[in-house]
Amino acid sequence: MTQSSDCKMPDIMNTEGGDERRVGIEIELSGLGYDALVKLVARCLDTEPKLDSRYVTKLATDLGDFTIELDSDPIKDLDLADQRLPDSIRELGGQAMEVIDAAAERIVPLEIISPPVPFSHVTRVEALMETLREEGALGSREAIYYAFGLQLNPELPDLEPNTLVRYFQAFAVLYDWLKSRHQLDISRKFTTYIEPWSSKYVELLMKDDYNPDQAQLMRDYLDSNPTRNRALDLLPLFAHLDDELLSEYVVDPRIKSRPTLHYRLPDCDIDNPSWHFSSVWNDWVVLEQIAGNASHLAELRALYRESGKINLHNLTHSWLETTTEWLESRGYV
Template sequence: MSDQKACRMPDILRTESGEERRVGVEIELSGLSYETLVQLSEKLLSGQARQASRYVAELDTDLGKFTIELDSDPIKDLDLQDERLPQSMRELGGQAMEFIDAAAEKIVPLEIVSPPLPFTSLERVEALCDELRKAGALGSREALYYAFGLQLNPELPDLGADTLVRYLQAFAILYDWLKSRHQIDISRKFTSYIEPWSSTYTDMLIAGDYAPDIKQLMRDYLKYNPTRNKALDLLPLFAHLDKAVLAEFVEDERIKSRPTLHYRLPDCDIDNPRWHFSTVWNDWVVLEQLANNAEDLAELREMFRQSRKLSIRNLTLSWLDTCEQWLRNRDYV
């Protein structure tokens, strides 16, 4: 039996302080009842669940605290004794709640939110997703109104401006390739959750002489992208770096400060037997490797800049094809 791991590891596994880098994982799905998902997660993660509130369970494991929840605040917080509700609904009590529960579990995603996990522990997430598929979990492809994602919150090697610029440049260059790899379901294409960055901002970012400090980097980004709804959302990181600068452009109580990127692009296609958590993670590792190879990043960045100019060549050859071939030639994929 092969002991080869499904999840690839990037070359840089530790932060500048010497700690192993970590990543938070958010998995949206349906097809299982809330209670079933809690019980399965408890078993598969060898944890102990406790009910934190309606439709929110906290699961203590050796990896830290996972949260399993129905991803809809109005339903999680619903109180049938609330005087603002119709009298008829309050009188029905438990029967009304059973009806609401049944409807909610059909159209509102259930979500598993991990604690920050060491990169080297991600085989556990791979196994969790595979077992949930076997149990009947459904992903985005199951219905038009499903727009389920698998989100990653990877910790950076350090928070220096030059490191951030490299990661942002790598993402801008690879955006079309990543989008094609994830085969974004039509239900998510119709949403505004995973928009690309402003084209004007991208041109600024990939300029050969772009070397801002942290405050300027934040202001450049926020001038053109003042929203959470981006395929790579930087607002949690910016809240961690400098809340005052963020507040110049965005006021949103949903933004949670954390020293990570927030990668929102991938679907959760968990019921597809050809899809695995590792397929998403390993594509992210391609970005990691490119961001931390200065020579390759400079070469591909220049090719990307040229691809954005009007020319006969660019009318006949797509950037996606060019990028894919370059990555293969350099053994990134």
């Protein structure tokens, strides 16, 4: 599989324990049948597929196990050959499942879920995405009922509250810029999975003296955002930090504990020749670099607070324009 070298790397590549940071990647797409997708990804990753259950396949690689599945639990779990069903239904099971399969592959996304990939190896995901496009994979723009995403789950350098605050602040000030670059299709704007954090929470987060401990950090967020449905979903991280505290606000079996952020804003626009995984990744690296640069982060936060005031600049410039100009002036883009 040909590798790309377009993926940039952040300055902080290792965790506080010295291990290289990793990122889990989730890719939703259509345009290929399930079996065809499995065979294609297996060939790209130079491995053999192993069917775990209907519509769930594992592919063992040197990076760990990739998973390919149909992103719909009811269809994955459906079994019309179940012995508990009446004979009349089971006799029709094979034909019925063929119809269901054909329909599902048209309107339900297929999903590729990576293992935690070392940052230095994300170029392999870029190469996989390019191959998928060449073979006919489709993304969100293909039809109004497609709302496919590309989700990143980057491991944090450490889990200290002041580190988390910096990442949260960097995301909050860059949200409009990131959305303008990676929210491409109107279909996903009808979903609730890409909502920004509440303005009340962002206002608190932007204060110069905001210095909470872990419990207060979690409560401040959860008081205004007790939901998975955010463009940067913090609930998996909070489940890892303090599941008992999280359960005071949200109980949802879909929340998976992990020491990562869950960035779910970008569309998967894989059939667009000018769209690349590296573009999404490199914009996340911009956030990484700003989170690690105290003076630049302070500048952006000050500009954000200033943007809420009534003055000539704010009357003639949107926050998106201000952010873009600042990023260009500092050499980030």
